Amino acid sequence: MSATNVQMPGPAATPPANPRRIAWARRRRAASGYWAIYRRNAQGMVGLVVLAVFIALALTAPLLIDEREIQVAEATGSVYERPTSDHLLGTDKFGRDVLSMLIYGTRISLFVGLTATMGSMFLGGLVGISSGYFGRWPDTLLNALTNWFLVIPWIPLALVLISLKIFGRGLSSIIIVIAITSWAGTARLVRAQALSVKERTYVERAKALGAGNWHMITRHILPNVFPVLFSNLVLTVSLSILSETTLAILGLGDPNSISWGVMIGESFDEGALTAGIWWWLIPPGIALVFVTLSFTMCGYALDEILNPRLRER
Amino acid sequence: MRRTRRAMALMMLTGLLGSLLIGSAALAQTGTGTAAAEPVVFDVGVDSDITSLNPFNLCCGPDYEVMSLIYDTGFQFDNDTLEAAPGFIRSWERSEDSMDWTLHTVEGATWHDGTPATASDLAFTFALIADYQMPFYKDYFPFEPTFEVVDDTTVIWHSTEPTFAPEVPAYAPVLPEHIWGELVGSGDPSDPEVAKATRKTVKEFENAEAIGTGAFKLEEYENGQFIRLVRNENYWGTPPKSLDEVVFHVFTNQEAMVQALKGGDLDIVDALNPTLFNSLVADADPNIATHVGDGGCWGNIAWNFGGQKDAGGDTEDTADPVIHELDFRQAVARSIDRQEIVDKVYQGTAVVGYSILMPGSNGSWVAEIPEDIQFNYDVEAAKAQLDSAGITDTNGDGNREYEGNELDLELLTISDVSGSVDTGKLIQGYLADIGISSFFTTVNTNKAYDLWYTGEWDAYVWDWCPDPDPDFMLSVFTSDQCLGWSDGCYTNPEIDRLYDLQQTQLVRAERKATIDQMQLMIAEDMPVMVLNYWSDLQAFRTDTFTGHVRSPNNELGLYILGWTNDTYFNVEVVGADTGEGDGGGAIPTWVWVAVGGGVPLAAIVVFLSRRKTGDEEA
Amino acid sequence: MGTFGYLGRKVLHALLTLLFVISFNFVLFRWLPGDPVLLLARSQHLSREDIAEQIANLGLDLPLPEQYLHYMGDTLTGNFGLSVRSSQPVLDVIGDRIVPTLRLVGLGTLFSTVLGVLIGIKGAWRRGSVFDKTSLYGSLALYSMPEGWLGMLLLLLFGGSVFHLFPAGGVRSPGLEGFAYFVDIANHLVLPVLTLTLGYIGEYAIIMRASLIEMMGEDFVQTARAKGVPDRLVRRHHAIPNAFLPTFTLIFLSFGFLLGGAIVVEFVFSYPGLGQLSIEAVNESDFPLLQALFLISSGAVILFNFLADITYGYLDPRIKAV
Numbered sequence A: 001m002s003a004t005n006v007q008m009p010g011p012a013a014t015p016p017a018n019p020r021r022i023a024w025a026r027r028r029r030a031a032s033g034y035w036a037i038y039r040r041n042a043q044g045m046v047g048l049v050v051l052a053v054f055i056a057l058a059l060t061a062p063l064l065i066d067e068r069e070i071q072v073a074e075a076t077g078s079v080y081e082r083p084t085s086d087h088l089l090g091t092d093k094f095g096r097d098v099l100s101m102l103i104y105g106t107r108i109s110l111f112v113g114l115t116a117t118m119g120s121m122f123l124g125g126l127v128g129i130s131s132g133y134f135g136r137w138p139d140t141l142l143n144a145l146t147n148w149f150l151v152i153p154w155i156p157l158a159l160v161l162i163s164l165k166i167f168g169r170g171l172s173s174i175i176i177v178i179a180i181t182s183w184a185g186t187a188r189l190v191r192a193q194a195l196s197v198k199e200r201t202y203v204e205r206a207k208a209l210g211a212g213n214w215h216m217i218t219r220h221i222l223p224n225v226f227p228v229l230f231s232n233l234v235l236t237v238s239l240s241i242l243s244e245t246t247l248a249i250l251g252l253g254d255p256n257s258i259s260w261g262v263m264i265g266e267s268f269d270e271g272a273l274t275a276g277i278w279w280w281l282i283p284p285g286i287a288l289v290f291v292t293l294s295f296t297m298c299g300y301a302l303d304e305i306l307n308p309r310l311r312e313r
Numbered sequence B: 001m002r003r004t005r006r007a008m009a010l011m012m013l014t015g016l017l018g019s020l021l022i023g024s025a026a027l028a029q030t031g032t033g034t035a036a037a038e039p040v041v042f043d044v045g046v047d048s049d050i051t052s053l054n055p056f057n058l059c060c061g062p063d064y065e066v067m068s069l070i071y072d073t074g075f076q077f078d079n080d081t082l083e084a085a086p087g088f089i090r091s092w093e094r095s096e097d098s099m100d101w102t103l104h105t106v107e108g109a110t111w112h113d114g115t116p117a118t119a120s121d122l123a124f125t126f127a128l129i130a131d132y133q134m135p136f137y138k139d140y141f142p143f144e145p146t147f148e149v150v151d152d153t154t155v156i157w158h159s160t161e162p163t164f165a166p167e168v169p170a171y172a173p174v175l176p177e178h179i180w181g182e183l184v185g186s187g188d189p190s191d192p193e194v195a196k197a198t199r200k201t202v203k204e205f206e207n208a209e210a211i212g213t214g215a216f217k218l219e220e221y222e223n224g225q226f227i228r229l230v231r232n233e234n235y236w237g238t239p240p241k242s243l244d245e246v247v248f249h250v251f252t253n254q255e256a257m258v259q260a261l262k263g264g265d266l267d268i269v270d271a272l273n274p275t276l277f278n279s280l281v282a283d284a285d286p287n288i289a290t291h292v293g294d295g296g297c298w299g300n301i302a303w304n305f306g307g308q309k310d311a312g313g314d315t316e317d318t319a320d321p322v323i324h325e326l327d328f329r330q331a332v333a334r335s336i337d338r339q340e341i342v343d344k345v346y347q348g349t350a351v352v353g354y355s356i357l358m359p360g361s362n363g364s365w366v367a368e369i370p371e372d373i374q375f376n377y378d379v380e381a382a383k384a385q386l387d388s389a390g391i392t393d394t395n396g397d398g399n400r401e402y403e404g405n406e407l408d409l410e411l412l413t414i415s416d417v418s419g420s421v422d423t424g425k426l427i428q429g430y431l432a433d434i435g436i437s438s439f440f441t442t443v444n445t446n447k448a449y450d451l452w453y454t455g456e457w458d459a460y461v462w463d464w465c466p467d468p469d470p471d472f473m474l475s476v477f478t479s480d481q482c483l484g485w486s487d488g489c490y491t492n493p494e495i496d497r498l499y500d501l502q503q504t505q506l507v508r509a510e511r512k513a514t515i516d517q518m519q520l521m522i523a524e525d526m527p528v529m530v531l532n533y534w535s536d537l538q539a540f541r542t543d544t545f546t547g548h549v550r551s552p553n554n555e556l557g558l559y560i561l562g563w564t565n566d567t568y569f570n571v572e573v574v575g576a577d578t579g580e581g582d583g584g585g586a587i588p589t590w591v592w593v594a595v596g597g598g599v600p601l602a603a604i605v606v607f608l609s610r611r612k613t614g615d616e617e618a
Numbered sequence C: 001m002g003t004f005g006y007l008g009r010k011v012l013h014a015l016l017t018l019l020f021v022i023s024f025n026f027v028l029f030r031w032l033p034g035d036p037v038l039l040l041a042r043s044q045h046l047s048r049e050d051i052a053e054q055i056a057n058l059g060l061d062l063p064l065p066e067q068y069l070h071y072m073g074d075t076l077t078g079n080f081g082l083s084v085r086s087s088q089p090v091l092d093v094i095g096d097r098i099v100p101t102l103r104l105v106g107l108g109t110l111f112s113t114v115l116g117v118l119i120g121i122k123g124a125w126r127r128g129s130v131f132d133k134t135s136l137y138g139s140l141a142l143y144s145m146p147e148g149w150l151g152m153l154l155l156l157l158f159g160g161s162v163f164h165l166f167p168a169g170g171v172r173s174p175g176l177e178g179f180a181y182f183v184d185i186a187n188h189l190v191l192p193v194l195t196l197t198l199g200y201i202g203e204y205a206i207i208m209r210a211s212l213i214e215m216m217g218e219d220f221v222q223t224a225r226a227k228g229v230p231d232r233l234v235r236r237h238h239a240i241p242n243a244f245l246p247t248f249t250l251i252f253l254s255f256g257f258l259l260g261g262a263i264v265v266e267f268v269f270s271y272p273g274l275g276q277l278s279i280e281a282v283n284e285s286d287f288p289l290l291q292a293l294f295l296i297s298s299g300a301v302i303l304f305n306f307l308a309d310i311t312y313g314y315l316d317p318r319i320k321a322v
Helices: A003-007 A019-039 A042-064 A098-134 A136-151 A154-163 A170-199 A201-208 A213-249 A260-270 A278-306 B002-029 B063-070 B119-131 B177-184 B192-204 B254-262 B274-283 B326-335 B338-345 B359-365 B379-388 B420-433 B445-454 B471-475 B493-504 B508-525 B566-570 B589-617 C002-031 C038-043 C048-057 C064-076 C090-125 C130-144 C147-158 C178-216 C219-226 C231-268 C274-283 C287-315
Strands: B041-046 B075-077 B084-086 B089-094 B100-105 B146-151 B154-158 B216-222 B226-231 B245-250 B288-303 B408-414 B437-443 B459-464 B528-541
Touching: A019 A042, A019 A278, A042 A098, A042 A278, A098 A136, A098 A170, A098 A213, A098 A260, A098 A278, A136 A170, A136 C002, A136 C287, A154 A170, A154 A213, A154 C231, A154 C274, A154 C287, A170 A201, A170 A213, A201 A213, A213 A260, A213 A278, A213 C147, A213 C231, A260 A278, A260 C147, A278 C130, A278 C147, B041 B254, B063 B216, B063 B226, B063 B245, B084 B089, B100 B119, B119 B146, B119 B154, B119 B177, B177 B192, B192 C048, B254 B274, B254 B528, B274 B288, B274 B528, B288 B359, B288 B420, B326 B379, B326 B420, B326 B528, B338 B420, B338 B528, B359 B508, B408 B420, B408 B445, B420 B437, B420 B459, B437 B445, B445 B459, B471 B493, B493 B508, C002 C064, C002 C287, C090 C130, C090 C178, C090 C231, C090 C274, C090 C287, C130 C178, C147 C178, C147 C231, C178 C231, C219 C231, C231 C274, C231 C287, C274 C287
Parallel strands: B041 B245, B408 B437, B408 B459
Antiparallel strands: B075 B084, B089 B100, B100 B154, B146 B154, B216 B226, B226 B245, B288 B459, B288 B528
């Protein structure tokens, strides 16, 4: 019961010979095959369920809380209220309800994690494929660039880029900075994969038959690189969320977007530990652990599926 | 494969060695006894490190405090009036025309290295600053003065214009000529290249020894950690009552600082944030006293009037033309609830303010701002004023327009200025209440300076910290400070005229009248809106030392980091406590011994036993 | 070719990368906006002329190509210029801070790798056991935890709010001598090192476990087992050594990055090392200092990369043949 078995096209359901449709049917079957395996992975399923809960929370947040309540100027509570039935997790220094901020923070943290990851994947994919596929001097140049980003200390670089507003202001600049400081690892992986795919006979044959670069990349390289990108993607999301938290703790979050990281950073900055205002500092951290853990668990589960040798026994 | 095993063994071995290292240190520690006489140490917690040991490269935080303990200044501040009091200069008299000032310096002083300190050191220092135009201090030496050394204790300050400058307490420390003289060289200071080279050499001098004449000597400086000063046994003046040492401990976050105060490792702390300060107040620990002192700065919104390019700037300003409307500025002021900002941003620890001069620093120079130009919080009045000025919402989208353009103001908030970002959040809400949309950009101070000069902003939430003498603060509002210290290139010919006038008024009452008038004009014309006077929140242990003195000596004065060093001279030990920090933490040495000895031992036992079982299985 | 060829290539590669890093750093710091000199301007009441003079002192007014030549020459001769903040040589400033960081990172790495690898081995060998499950989920949880927040929790628990066992910050207390001095330093190290260890132990355990599991599926391990070689010997002589290779490389690679990882820990525990210094340098736009810190940090990564390659080559003789 390995992944390759599932990919074998069944004889019954062969539609008219349209190559694209054949390919799609094959992929659909492969996907349902993967899902069958994934379902049996307890760790992956737990991660998925937890994740689903948080995503649902993020999507329905505007229904659950009044967005005005978490704005500094509109907050109704008094300063640093202890947890009560009115405010289940107390209030912060502006009298904002911490639970509302926590729920709203789900949106921001997930948004940052996902978009930054997309950006990182896009950059890493682009550089990795270009580098691996074209070879020669573009490869040399891109490889040097990748190496620089790999060895440069990312936190100081991110701090510099954000504090000097290189990419504008607000949340988007943080997302861009996280993407920019995290793509290099992906690029290296993708490059290696692209190199190996390029050497395969059928790809070489297609090239000999006069296939253009665009065709080569979209039809042959990309589909083969995609699985590597995908399992990498899920793991990168948790890293992106953690990166945002780190930046926020160091005081470079976006003060206008209440992410979990910003909550932790602000409360620590205010001295919440010593002042005993634990309800402002602890809950966002716990939420973070849950979300990143579930992404990590999903990621490892996917990794096991895409790397069948780990599945043995 | 044997090689890998060797690598693993190596790793384990390094692990053992690491623990052994700690362990042996701890073991050996048990052998040492305590020193004979414990010195009396005053442990001070501050929130930033000193910028450098070089008096020509100081900035903020504890810089001046440390410097003024090590060095004497010509004059000190009088702790009651903040006017000149005898320092290294013990007495002085001026000529009829106020052009020649005779300064009598202290007798029998020596530098920390034993060299005698004389009037010629004072003359050398003053000449270095004046001739080579050393930044910052040079402003205290106007009209190209020269300094004549008469004898070991007398210097004459010759000015080219009548001046009262020699009587203004300068921060400038008196420097030893035998050390700093070598840096100056023999070139002609009127040659700009020579002056420039000298400024560079002097500024880059490490000054690691920091030889001064002050009551304390530099003993030990650990970058980013602490600076340790010990009593100068040969101090010429009245020595400190009981302190043998003063240690400034640097804390980059407030948590650790307050923990250290609570745990008894610190005797006094400065610059607490409101949350922690209030928690200390709430704790009501009988051994910890809290104090709300004058923060020395006022928070404000400053408007950008544009015109940076005309003044020689590099970029076109983007200031909104509506800012030139007085009605707009006043209406915005009315929309802002100063008290709420104080309550929410500063947790009630700041004070609502109106004038650009503040009671703590400027004392009697502060003018009373009448209520009709305070522009207190009144949303309806604000809306009415905007309506009558024609700044209305004509297209019904809920947002006002000016000259056909939707108003959308860019507020600059500064991440490392306390309260700036939070104040900005509240102001954004106030503006929305009167139908003006805004967005804010948060930058750090450095980037803010950049934007400040380019004029690419509409308003910023920042602060000013006035000198005791009002001159500098007033100069900020003059026209020719555009691209200098002016916030947003505000121009008002009347302010310019009054500023020049007050500089020539040598009679205090006359000068005060002019300065009062300027304060009222600025309050009404609103180039900046003064929001609040900040507080400096301090706390100290009462079970270690007693006799702390506020500076200035009034209810807003500060116990440390004020205008004088009286606390260090006057505190006395309570009971038998020596004020010595216990090194933090309460892990007794025997625990370290146990860990240091036990862990490696256990590891060895485990390692050996595993090998044995392994062999058996094999 | 032989050993020397392999070594030579690796040295060359490391040097080239370093050269690239130095050049890219130059581009980065010239491209960045913001004038480092402006920061001190307001508090020191500097005029525009004073500011221009300081910019000239830093050599920032020269044409770019000339700046680049100066910069390369200076960097290669070990001259990193003056810190904007203190006007002192950058290397002196860094020298003051490097020892605390080395202590912190060194001990953190030591504990996290040794413990992580041991946990990983045990977990993989007893796959599915209670130990494996607990350690795996524990590792995953630690791996998912923001280091800074973990540090805050430890600070809350042991730094004074709940139990006052260790100092809440700093490197050492002043005025101590002899052995009290060492004990004091150790006391200050406990919480930061614990944070760093817990922060990284999960990652190492997971890596070791995964690579050992992978190795146990390999034919030669299966063959050895089938031949009736006792499990313990299979593990010791076949599986672990081979699984150890990739883990070892990964761990080596992560050494360099730990320097960066220490930033948050240093921040939370007010521990004035290189991490704290880089935060200060960023806040003050102290570009000469930042430039040197970047170089040191990247240099450490390159160095450990190189060492990993060399050690790998030494441990795995097949490499040399390639």
